[in-house]
Amino acid sequence: MGLNFEFVTSTRIIFENGSFNKVPGLIKQQGSKVFIVTGKNTNLASQLSEWLTAIDIQSEIFKIYSEPTTSDIERGTELARKTNCNVIIGIGGGSAIDSAKAIAALAPNKGELTDYLEVIGKGRKLEEKPLPCIAIPTTAGTGAEVTKNSVIKSTEHNVKVSLRSDLMYPKLAVVDPELTLTMPPHLTAATGIDALTHLLETFVSNLSNPFIDVLCREGMKRISTSLEPAFNNGNNLEARENMAMASMLGGMALASVKLGAVHGFAGPMGGMYPIPHGTVCACLLPAVMEVNIEALKESKQKNKLLRFDELARILTGNNSAVAGDGAIWVKQLVSKLQIPSLSDYQITAESFPELVEKAKNSSSMKGNPVELGDDQLREILIKSL
Structure with missing residues (x-):
């Protein structure tokens, strides 16, 4: 038995407090006209636009007000093409960054968005290389700055699906933990549990590998000591650094290994109801853990149960935890x-x-450590209400 795995992530990652200030110089190396995708709060996007104007780089700001829909991505792609932008920047949470990656991918490619979407579309491969994309997260949860997919909501089908390609990793990820200091407690909580879910589900995934395990152990350890402090005191920079690091590690993990039942439910649930993704993860994760553990015990899969024992020791800090x-x-x-x-x-x-x-x-359900039947899946939902 040998060690076999593949690993790909963003071309370049800059992780540093204050690194946002370096972005104008980094953009100058990529192109001359910038399409900035941001969330409801446009302060950082506006600041960046002013900096770019000062160095003779034109920019266009495109706002995403919530988790991106197919119509949002279609509008953004049309505008990016119309304005002839040659660099796409996503600054904000996962919604802004996912939107930026999708627009960067679609702008140079022919056809409609649905031609490339999984599940509800044709799932075609991108023929042209995406425009350079720079990801600047302002939350610590999705890890979207280092992943190769964009999660998009189809209001027509009431489901969230992915646009996915090995070509969609951002050209550059700028992770500045100081940008997360202004996150309110409720957002810190939801995004933090999202990051934990990414790490936990990939760690126990039936497709896990030793390299990803290293990332997961490190990320879960940081969250176990830092999420609650960051929630209680948003100005705790050390906690914010740890959460930004853990979020990034979670993104790296999920880009290489399928997740599990939490994310199996998250796509359809987020498509059917106006519930934030991180909240879905938080509501479902305890029940999914309980049902998975019981199912593994019933099927006598001892080796997989040992993974849950290990993550319990990491999270609790108790070497006797099971x-x-x-x-x-x-x-x-x-x-x-x-x-x-x-x-x-x-x-x-x-x-x-x-x-x-x-x-x-769902695609994510394929990574769950044990196959769950309808009754067990219903039990998860009952426990989570």
Whole structure:
């Protein structure tokens, strides 16, 4: 038995406090007209645009108000083409960065967005290389700055799907932890649990490998000591640094290894209800852990159970912890972070059959450490309400 794995990530990563100030000089190396994709808060995008004007680089700002829809990406792509931009920048949370990556990919390629989407589209491969994309995260959760896909909501199909290609990794990721200092507690909590879910699901994935395991162990350790402090004191720069690092490591992990049942449900649930992705992860993660552990015990898959034992020791800091202790720790953390429940978003048992059916067909479910039946998937939803 040998060690076999592949690993790819963004071409260049700059991780440094204050590194946002270096961006204008870095852009000058990439192109002459910039398309800036940002969220509702445009302060940083506007600041960057002013800096670019001072060095004779034109820019266009495009706002994404929530998690991107197919129509958002189509509008952004049309505008990027019309303005002849040759560099795309995503500055903000995962929604802004995912949108930037999608627009960078589609702008030089012919056809419609649906030609390239998974699940609801044709899943065609990109024929032309994407425009250079620079990712600048202002949250610590998605790890989108180092991944090769964009998650996009189809309001027509009530589901979230991916535009995915090995060509879509950002050309440059600028991770400046100081940009996350202004995140409010509720956003710190939701994005932080998203990062934890990425690391945890890839660590126990049936497709995990020793290299990704190294990233996951490091990331989970940092979150175990830093998420709650960052939630309680947003100005705790050390905690913010650890969370930014963990988020990036989680992105690297999920780009190489499939996730699991949490993300299997997250796509359809986020498509059917106006619930933030991080909140979905927080609501589902404890129950998914519990059901997976029980299913592994029933099927006597000892080696996979040992993975849950190890992550329990990492999260709790207790060398005697076992699998169930990890699930308890996560449940208690979610409670401390005051994350709303699924029922707060009007999710009821009536939607369970549809959610279960859609989750079973999701790409992420293929990475779950054990195959779950309909009854077990329903049990996850019941426990999570």
